[in-house]
Structures are given as structure tokens and as C-alpha cells.
Amino acid sequence: MFRRTMIVPYQLLKRLGSLPGNQSGVALLETLVALALLGAIAVAFLSGLSTSAKATVVANEQNTAESLALAQMEWAKQLAYSENATGYAPAPVPDDVDYTGYSASITAEPVHATDDGIQKITVTVTRNSKEVLELESYKVDR
Secondary structure (H helix, E strand, O other), X not given: OOOOOOOOHHHHHHHHOOOXXXXXXXXXXXXXXXXXXXXXXXXXXXXXXXXXXXXXXXHHHHHHHHHHHHHHHHHHHHOOOOOXXXXXXXXXXXXXXXXXXXXXXXXXXXXXXXXXXXXXXXEEEEXXXXXXXXXEXXXXXX
């Protein structure tokens, strides 16, 4: 009876005598697979680090802008009420290195058509001419 067996390439090379001893030529393939796997893991890790760094910068910018906006809002509320005002002069931005490039503006508009002693105050914080945060509140004439 005739038996047919399938010969895989490295077995064929071994039968032809090109691979000495017990070597089967699999080590190169295993090394290439391991390097590809290491490369994929390294790319994923570096991508995660990059995303984390960007998120930290954005969060820091938002926190600084929020701190500045709250300080400006308190500044505007403690100023004397100005009827028919379109805005108030903002407080000076601190000279600290954390506030480099930041600026603030304060606008005011009456809530009703005639100024009845209630204004909507809007503080806009910008960094390098790009709006970062807008904060709204109300001011009353007491």
C-alpha cells in the first residue's frame, strides 16, 4: 500500500542536506516575529505617552484659565455698579510664569431692556489670542 506524506519546507531542506544536524531554520522566523511584536508594543507605549503629555498640557491650560477667570469675576463683582456699562476694566494678570500669554476681558450687559440693577457679567480668558474659557455670572446694584 502506498502512503503519501506531506513534507513542509524545512523538512525538505533537511532531507536535501542543506541544514546540518538538528537545525530546522525556525530560529530566524521566531526572531522576526519577536521583533515585530516588540515593535508593536513600543509603538503603542510611545503613543500612550504622547497622548498623556498632550492631555496634561490641555488640563494645565484649562486650570490656569479657570483660576484667572474666577479671580477676574470676583474683581468685577467688587467694583462699583456701573449703570449702562458695556464692561469693566479687568484686574492685572499676575506676572507669574504660569500666566504667560494669558489675558482677560470683562463685559457687562443688562439682563432686561432697561437697566434695573442686574447685569450679566462675562469674563473671557484668552491665551495667545485664542479663547480658552468663558465664565458668566450676575452682578446686582446694592
